[in-house]
Amino acid sequence: MRTPSRPASAASAASAASAASAASAASPRSPGNAASTLLSHEAHTANEAGEPALACELFTASYLLTGRLEARVSAANMRLKLGEAEAALAEYALCLSSANLGERTRAVVLRKREEAEAARLGVPGRRESSETLQRNAASGRVAV
Numbered sequence: 001m002r003t004p005s006r007p008a009s010a011a012s013a014a015s016a017a018s019a020a021s022a023a024s025a026a027s028p029r030s031p032g033n034a035a036s037t038l039l040s041h042e043a044h045t046a047n048e049a050g051e052p053a054l055a056c057e058l059f060t061a062s063y064l065l066t067g068r069l070e071a072r073v074s075a076a077n078m079r080l081k082l083g084e085a086e087a088a089l090a091e092y093a094l095c096l097s098s099a100n101l102g103e104r105t106r107a108v109v110l111r112k113r114e115e116a117e118a119a120r121l122g123v124p125g126r127r128e129s130s131e132t133l134q135r136n137a138a139s140g141r142v143a144v
Contacts (some may be wrong), residue, residue, distance in 0.1 A: 039062035040071065060075045063075060069100060069101055069102075070105055080119065089120065092116060128140055
């Protein structure tokens with residue numbers, strides 16, 4: 001079921017990114033903050049609606065606009081959901097090479113990298129507990 005606030009296509013994702021960029025430019029005190037909030041909200045909504053491709057595009061746009069590593073990690077997680085384990089592994093490696101990656105996010109990346117490696121090798125991945133999923137969703141930092 002679509003919600004009115006969520007973009008319905010890649011073209012809509014580009015429109016959301018453009019709107020977010022304009023919102024960012026209009027807010028000189030916190031550049032990127034309004035854009036990041038808008039894109040992150042839309043990306044999480046798409047992910048929750050079972051649209052990881054759209055969520056990936058939106059998380060990527062958020063990262064490109066703001067440089068927030070959490071958005072890049074979330075985009076990599078969407079790649080993994082899409083069955084693109086190699087692409088996810090490459091993104092996780094880039095994230096891990098950053099000196100700006102916080103410990104909490106680093107722990108998520110390391111865990112997701114293991115899942116991506118298992119997926120790449122065709123090994124059934126472990127399921128996350130509902131407690132872990134709720135904790136990640138509540139933090140609002142990284143989409144899984």
